[in-house]
Amino acid sequence: MLDITLNKIKDSIPFSGAKSLVMTLPLKESSKRVRVLTSIILILFLMLFLPWTQNIRSKGYVTALKPEMRPQTIHSVIAGRIEKWYVQEGSFVAKGDTILQISEIKDEYFDSLLLPRTQRQVDVKTLSAQSYQEKVVQLQNQIGALERNRELKLQQAQNKLNMAELDVMSDSIYLEQAKVDFKVGQDRLKRAEQLYEEGLRSLLDLETRRLKFQEVQAKIIAAENKLLSSKNKRITALIDLDAIENEFIDKIAKARSEMYTAMSAQFDTEASVTKLENQYSNYEQRTGFRYILAPQNGYLARAVQVGIGETIKEGDAILNIVPADADLAVEMFVAPVDLPLISVGNRVRFIFDGWPAIVFSGWPQISNGTFGGVVVAIDQYAGPNNQYRVLVVEDPEEDAWPDLLRIGSGADGIALLNDVPVWYEIWRQLNGFPADYYTQEEKDAIAKDSKK
Template sequence: MNTYTTKPKAASNASKLLHPPYAARFLSWLLLLGLLITPGVLSVLPWQQNFYASGRMIAFDPEQRQQDIEAPVDGRISKWYVTENQRVKAGQRLVSIQDPDPDILSRLAEQKRAIMGRQTAARERETSFKAQVEALKRSKQQALDAAANRVQVARETLRGATEAYGIATLQRKVAEVNFRMEKQMRAEGLTSQLVFVQAEATQLAREAEERRANNAVKAAQAGVDAADADREKIRNDADASIQSATASIQSAQAEAETAARELADLEIRISRQSTQEVVSPVDGNVFRIVANASSGGSFVKAGDRLMIITPEVTGEGKRVVELFVEGNDAPQLVEFYSQKLKTGSTIEARIQFEGYPAIQFVGWPSIAVGTFGGKVMAVDAHDDGKGKFRVLIEHDENDKAWPSDFALRQGSRAQGWLLLEKVSLGYELWRRFNAFPPVMADKDESPKKPTKVKVPK
């Protein structure tokens, strides 16, 4: 009996081990069902689409960005009035530069006097040549008037000679007719030999007078031509003299203008040499002294960089955050931004600044803590060469103020989330899974070397 009773109990225990209780099986099926349903449910849940980007704080106004202070003249640095990280005011002295030549100002003054003398002489020559031109014009007119009178006299002489020639021709024709009549009458014996001879002599005399009158006409015509030629010669000679004097005027004017330009350049140089103290153009901080300040008297050339000043940025509207968005996010960002602009609004953003702790719940910005409000003010039209696009974020006046510019300076790192439309979580995951690979920087890109200040050996 004991043997038969023990065996069924052992079998029952084994059966319990192989078949878990109903509650455990139900819980297992419930968990499995939850795992299968959860992805589907999550894929249709609403999701605040946002693009993450990182960047830094900058000044939107170019005049409030870092500025290079350059040497206005060649010379040696005689004294520094500031040090790095020192706050300066506009107009405050920064450094003094001394010219290597102590007599440079006196030499420049002598050069200025010489140029002014050249300019004065050129102006005087210009005035003299202008007076000469006026005198030549008056002389030309007088000479042309006299030549015109001579031409008129020659033409009157020609007119008289022409009339005399006409009379002589008429008399010669009358004498010819009379001679033919006398000749015929002599042949018929109607007139004497003496009358015939007189008629012949009269004809010869009239022919001689006609030839003399014709020669007089030719001489008078030659006189008219000579008078006309003389008048043209007078005009041409006078015009040549006037043109020569005018060219001299232009030459004097050009020389005077050249002297004026040289004088202006020299005055600028004198002004720079006279004010050899470099002053700060803006309120700000001395970020870096580039020139070799440790070795006093270092030589610099005009245009060499002496230091870098970071201007103070005042007002929330003049500080912006530049964020660099991935290329996969740029098309949708630009499209959504253009739609917002058409409606008179823009894209909102949440910004976290380095040094300010914050918690940002991606997809649910309403429960974020420690972030600052912003809005998109511009998106670059071209990438930065690495497949990223720059987005400028300005302060949202409806949100709390950003940290002060004293605490949050230019170059401070920041990260932000650009808030777009509400989409399903499944769509957002699908978009991210289809992203392009990141673009790496070109290997041949190398940082530019800083400008070196040459020191004389």
Template structure:
């Protein structure tokens, strides 16, 4: 009994020892848990996560002139020639179709030739009118010159005649008075002459005396003005008077000297007049016997003056008639020629207007004829032909005939972003693109692990939304990365056709994995960078920002504020 219970207790102790771990086993579990947590924290902190925004779009062509072009009918008419089929490659300038104009105004085949004939006739008429205007203007110039010479000459001759007439009348009066005076006082002429001569001597002496007095007064004035000028000059040096006052004083001094010289000259003249008057007095005393001779001379002068007066009256009358005739003739001729000139100018203006209208109509006709033939505006392939197109079909103006897709290597993706994601994207950001029909695996946040996607760069963003809160961005191939061999080139245009649906991931900043998990758990937006710089960084070489390339520190991550 005792041996049996002892055996049972030993067996129970062994089972308990197997079920309950020893102390070293507990330590291994704790260490394993700590290592696992540490490794997980290190992975979350050190693993970089590439933030992105996703958008959908289509493959397109960024250059406007390389996009598919729709060829429309420029005029309405009937298709008489069609030379292309869908899928055919056409060259720039190649004839595609021809339309026969059905508008009644342009049906005549001779309309252009008739317009040319009309233009030639109108141009001949215009040249003739211009020649006629030049002739009339030259004739008017000659008439104006002739009139300008004849009328002043006639007026000058008439004025001279009138002057001679007035002089002749005055001479007759003077001669008659002289004759009457001579006859009445012939016996007293000598005495009168003596008295007159004596009076002239006295008058000359009076003038001499006045002149001498004036000289004395002017000498005093010169002295006074000299003293005044010198005084102002001294005051000017001391700054007590202005330059203007000195100049006025100097002018007054000069004027006084000039006046003194004039007074002295008057004294000399008065002295000469005294000598002349005394000579006349001597002559008058010796010419008493000339009274009869003077009477005869005065009579002859009266007769001559009357003959001159009659001749001057005839000249005034003749020259007056001549001036009126010249004025009337030249005025009538000038008026007639000016009327002719105005009439020719009006005709020339009407001809010029007709020529302008004919030239415009001819150019419109040529443009209309040119629009009948449709040429390829570029080299490319015919992708689509209109539904109503075919030989003999009638088309209307602006009807779509066909569409040409240019041959171009200009590839781009037109991506549409929501208004929530658009503020996070700037021109220059990198992007990954997945094209429909091309197998790809995209691991969001880890672009380096993606397979089948292609690299791109944001090259343009619309400044406004499309009216529904969405913003369009253009993404083109990352040529730098492709040229460096870091990325694969995009598929050729033959495979990657415009219109293929595309999914794009625009790359933002690189953050630690723990931060991204924390951000998405709290529904915070991605990091916002205000500066318009590419996600590849400041240097733009290795596709990473210099700041993002550094090891992450605790202070590098900033929690965005809501």
């Protein structure tokens, strides 16, 4: 039968000899536990009032700040066949160094004397254009001579016309005088006949008067004939004047037609010269494209076309080049909900792949192995992944980024936002509220005041 009682065994049997049993006894452990628990609670409570830096975590990769310094692909401008490589992958090339040589594969460029023969065509066409130009000048001189000759001929014909008109006027006056003389002679004859009938004049006087009257009649007829002849001369002068004008108009028009024909041929020849010069320039440029040159200083990363004798088309990728001495930056992507919290000038901490780090995102001051950056650009539109690209460069006030950092390396970005108490951050996270929005100017002002 068990001896179950309220009496303690330790009161009847001493435990001092049993060391293991002594260790199981609660020697005032409850008070010690209370003190420890109270201390932990107090420490946790005090930690609630520690400053916590709100942040946004985002993945990104290292790139170059300037677009022209980012990795690029060298393409072939012309179609051809690879003849010789002058470099190998991983080699450093300076701007203008020859990378490889290609040859033509199109039959219209096979001629080894293509450039001299094209230049010969240009020279011949140029001489032809000069010949037409000289012909135009000569025709212009001929037209000028015809115009001067026309002026002289017209003046001569005009003078003849003026002389004919003066003759007409003179003969008209002479005819009027003859008419007056005819009238006077007729009156005298009548008086002479009357006086003869009256017996006051002799027959001899009457016959004399009749003879003089016949002379007057002859003079008036001669005056009329002379006037008609003068009028005919005036008409002839008018006809000659019109004939001269028409003759020179025809000659000048013919000369101008030949001049315009020569000018048209000159312009056509000059157009052909321009076309040939353009063709020659294209041939010359194409000859330079047979050698693929390095566009800038850099390292050859990977050759796309490799085989000797391998043909390539226009615009085909040949090899990749990574520019040297590029200003590095980090492309990180943020969700649209976090975009209002990011602005140019914000501070960012990075953890680069290959560089170990101990990170306390809320206390960046005690983090180790992270590198600082500053936001310099934010895209104005979301990318295919529905996130906004943010470009971050090295912070000049922080430690320099590693020298061995290469373009394409991964980067884990921590965008630093507002400083808040720990209890506020816990309360915000539990309620799902967004981080506090702030401006970099406000944070800089707060930091300046704290330093004072």
